[in-house]
Amino acid sequence: MSKRTAPQPLAADEELATLAKALAHPARVRVLRLLARREGCIGCDIVADLELAQSTVSEHLRILKAAGLVEGEVDGPRICYRLSRDGLAHFKALVAAL
Amino acid sequence: MSKRTAPQPLAADEELATLAKALAHPARVRVLRLLARREGCIGCDIVADLELAQSTVSEHLRILKAAGLVEGEVDGPRICYRLSRDGLAHFKALVAAL
DNA sequence: TTCGTAAATCGTCGAAGGACGATATATATG
DNA sequence: CATATATATCGTCCTTCGACGATTTACGAA
Helix, strand or coil: CCCCCCCCHHHHHHHHHHHHHCCHHHHHHHHHHHEEEECCCCCCCCHCCCCHHHHHHHHHHHHHHHHHCCCEECCEEEEEEHHHHHHHHHHHHHCCCC | CCCCCCCCCCCCHHHHHEEEHHHHHHHHHHHHHHHHCCCCCCCCCCHCCCCCCCCHHHHHHHHHHHHHEEEEEEEEEEEEEECCHHHHHHHHHHHHCC
């Protein structure tokens, strides 16, 4: 090892890779599209739309939230998810800059 | 299986997810940026730039090629890799359409 | 408080990803 | 042909991902 001097994965690369990973699953892409369509928010409708167990969908939502692409707001016993326009815009900007 | 009626992951979602997955690793993002900078092509310089074993880099390149983001052309005993402008443009378009 | 619904978390399982060294393949050159 | 270099492929080892059911948590309503 130690060929030259560049072990740093360049934070920018890491950032884009992390965001891309969040979209690296068809179910999560679908969720994003779903939230993009309905300007408002959605609750457990997402579970109904995807054909996956509730726990699985919850995990996908967690990943999208962690990536900053989706936001969740408590609304009574349910949670209102909505697209993070800023997060998505940031991702788009990173991709466009490629 | 067969819970409701929407088992189709909507080819479009699959496609974007597949492309995103190809970029879901910092090393691959770096390779793409590398190839984007140098208009021409590169050979084993990629191995030197990334700090990974040759076999590992080869695998990353394979993934990028499979995704249609990179093309390789035999050039003597080495291979000239170049960015697939079309492939990247397609990806950008899919992301922009989100 | 008890009940019902929505969501998150936990534990498990199998599949896929990512890394490596070793080896195989291909090609130009001596 | 033998050698040197550049890539690809193989086999292995861990880790992470993705799915599930079961359980827990949180809240509104009866």
